[in-house]
Amino acid sequence: MLKFGIMLCLAMSVLMASARSEASSVPASLQLPPGFHIDIYRDGLRDVRELALGRQGTVFVGSMNAGVVYALIDADHDGHAEQVQVVARNLELPSGIAFSQGNLYVATVHQVLELPAIESHLEHPPVPRVLADQLPYREGDHSWRFLGVGPDRRLYVSIGAPCNACEVGTGFGKLIRMNLDGSGREDVAWGIRNSVGFTWQPGSGRLWFTDNGRDLMGDDVPSDELNRLDHVGQHFGFPYCHQGDVPDPRLGAGHPCSAYSPPVWKLGAHVAALGLRFHVGGNWPPPWRNALLIAEHGSWNRTEKSGYRVMAISLREGEPTGEFPLVDGFQHDEHVYGRPADVLELPDGSVLIADDFAGRVYRVTYQQ
Template identity: 50%
Template sequence: MRSITFRHGLILALISIHVAAVELPLERISLPPGFSIELWARVDNARQMALGRHGGNGGTLFVGSMQAGKVHAVRFDAGFKAQAVSVVASGLQRPVGVAYKDGSLYVSAVNRILRYDDIERHLAQPPVAVLVTDRLPTETHHGWKFIAFGPDGKLYVPVGAPCNICEPDPQRYANILRMHADGSGAEVHARGVRNSVGFDWQPQTGELWFTDNGRDLLGDELPPDELNHAPRSGMHFGYPYCHAGDLPDPEYGARHACREFAAPAQKLAPHAAALGMRFYTGTMFPPQYRNQIFIAEHGSWNRSRKIGYRVTLVRLQGSRVIAYEPFASGWLNGESAWGRPADVLVLPDGSLLVSDDFAGAIYRITYRG
């Protein structure tokens, strides 16, 4: 890896919000040769991203938030340059998750999923939200939710454990649910998942992969975060009995053996807070990146020496992980962080967007060779 010279994007005029136009030190970001990064848009507390329609005149990116309580829309032109940012929802409880389907925007808000119909025709005057469901747990501990529609057309919704370590009702917590777009037919798809804030489906197989954050208070090095592969419904990934496939929990581990559960496809850095992840489905990047996994590592909060604060790459051969390595790093300078990647998303031109809730920014990574 090496540092390279970057082009700085324009700081956009924000509509209905105010974010201080502080220059970001993007020259510190290290990327592989041929790649560059630019500031694409300023979005307050930017978390999960979802792409709306895209056509010859451009498109819309929707962005959730954690602390801001808002959902933003970023309009971009035919050249994939961001043009304007507006607020399409506000006053919500931790609306981290956003998903788009059939012209409607879906937003997670802890115990609720809301839907905003025909949203792109009404960005200036957003429609009244339609309640999809309010039957999710109300706890805010791991209560924020990354959401996405799968290849089966169903909405996938993770429900984190309401604690650091406990043995909650497995029908209600520590799982990934899926449901029809209208909120009906909810069922548990994966169990033993402490807190997943990112998932995607492998393009070649349609199978689910997801990140999961390991428990705290077992020291700096244990347990690692996880990248998991769920080729079928009903799999159990160990929480709270076993962590990372081979680490029995000191409190609950005697109740079940680790061999009873699915092991992670890849152990990730311990306490790096692996959040959003996507398969790279574009063609801008060189062939060796195609159908590989990018992960936003948000960064540790209680480790004696900070770790994460970067975007990593997981290389696959079929459905087997063969490498886990840094891709974009430099948001952490010693023990001081100026940015925290939260999600990644591939634009239709093949460039990669990275959201940063700490800096209130979205970056665009491109490849020119």
Template identity: 45%
Template sequence: MKLIVLVFLFLLSGWQQIAGASAAITLPNGFQITVALEGVPDARSLALGDQKTLFISTRRAGKLYAARDEKGDGKFSRPVLLAEGLRMPNGIAFHEGALYVAENHRITRFDGIEGRLHNPPAPVEIAKLPTERHHGWRYIAFGPDGLLYVSIGAPCNICNEPGYGTIIRMRPDGKGRELFAEGVRNSVGFDWAPGTGDLWFSDNGRDWLGDDLPPDEINRAESPRLHFGYPYCHAGYLADPEFGMLRPCEDFTPPALTLGAHVAPLGIRFYTGKQFPAKYQGQLFVAEHGSWNRSEPVGYRIGLARIESGEVKSYEPFATGWLGTGGAVSGRPVDLLEMPDGSLLVSDDHAGLIYRITYNP
């Protein structure tokens, strides 16, 4: 009997911690946040299959998961382990029935995965990638042109290495690889603007210039082969102490939005659903993962960029509370995924949770 009581208290404690994880989050009036899925340590990128299967990647854990909302109530079933022993499988994307997975050194494809969650097919390698581990966790997504976009982060804090600090794109079979954007230190999230189809992406600024420099960035690529400054210029105006004398900031495309230094923007998502009020539709949500080496932590929230005619007019907090008093951290937002019903999922690699944000006044 004593053992049963101890088990019950342990489970109750875990439930209270999970319930508290969402209860601490502050949102605008009318919005609610709940835990949609637990038990996914190091939850990172999110992708949705044609049959509404939720796929979740990790980075440090080296694992890949899937889960389904069996009851249609916004709660996902216990995650199914699809693969393990992978090398930083951060980026994932679903396209024409297949799940694409970006490890540090390659991109693979799991064909017909939704019909084989409990017996996954062997992955098919479609592309090899650089093997440097510094900023080697890739982000991938399919664009409106049907091409697969891949970020290749700089293999350092600050350096000038050809072939790195880029976003490339390729056909779904891995062929036809080409440069799309350069001067990008480390992007871990991008999306395409509704209407224009322009690529917007997050970019994490360099370290060790102090607490307040340089600002992190959200960039807009209206056309291919634009250069966004790294390693010569940061945030459109700040010449790098080591490389800035080589090329002036005027040579490069300035950011669409500068954020706080070291807030670490990762996933970004244009909201195209109808569940949220009209003033949120077509706007850009940004997951600020949070600082790791700042004397006072910043970030650990979701921001909202209000955009008109392709220009950012304002930036404001949308979801806060993961950063508590005294710098206590309860969660770190990573990726954002809009669901068919207009709700918004948020991954948290610190707490190992997936949240669901809904609107119901």
């Protein structure tokens, strides 16, 4: 009986080890162009969303319902983060994060917080300091934030619309910005349904952002948008006009699409385009070199799923010219293996991908 028990325990250990190995492996469905490789930078996380890079190489990760902000540390520089620290917890949807001048900034539903000199206090992080309170909030959808520090050294925050399609006035459906100490809050752009990703183009300094199109107009309309902010005060159409040329069936009357800024690229219906970054370094070949990488979280109510991939937008003289998959196959045969939420280039040119479905961060590299 003892021998049988030992054998049973050993068998169970083997099965558990096998299950752990399978759970921590890269899905076989993932497809990348020749020469590109994908591996797991860190798994065992929850609800991971926006990514930010510290001065000392720490990768910070916001989250949704997990309510925490992670710090991932690859101390031996082997492409895998062997250490994880939780630097903030018990927060309400701390999805938006940004790093600047040694400080970590976190956007929750209601607040923008600061953790000063964070990389010197990873094991004993400071209590977050409130920079801005009472961000616009109304019960409904799209209350999570994206956060960034622009070339003007100001914090930019997304304020989503609290609905699928509704009148939002001047309080919602916009981007705002403020000084790094929380002062000087002002509106930057309007007519934005739900942007969960923006970045600045190297050289021009222009802000580019994704916007998720409304639902309940069919499988193929409207498209998610890639937009560019050319000047403060632009209006991008929501809720009256979608994808630049489709009037809203209920709210569009009297609001011609020509009155609003159209997208610079249509990304496809319901792909749920989220975080995006320009790829500027490394040895990547065309068309991925200097491309704009976009995480597509994937559809939730389309008859056939769309998105669930990372796409690259090629540009010429600052204008989009084409769209190419970098990592495809996070869903295969209607089975979901992952949902990309953000991308981040590391100093060596590799790119991290946050996957909030699997609770992990991937790393994409290129080798000729």
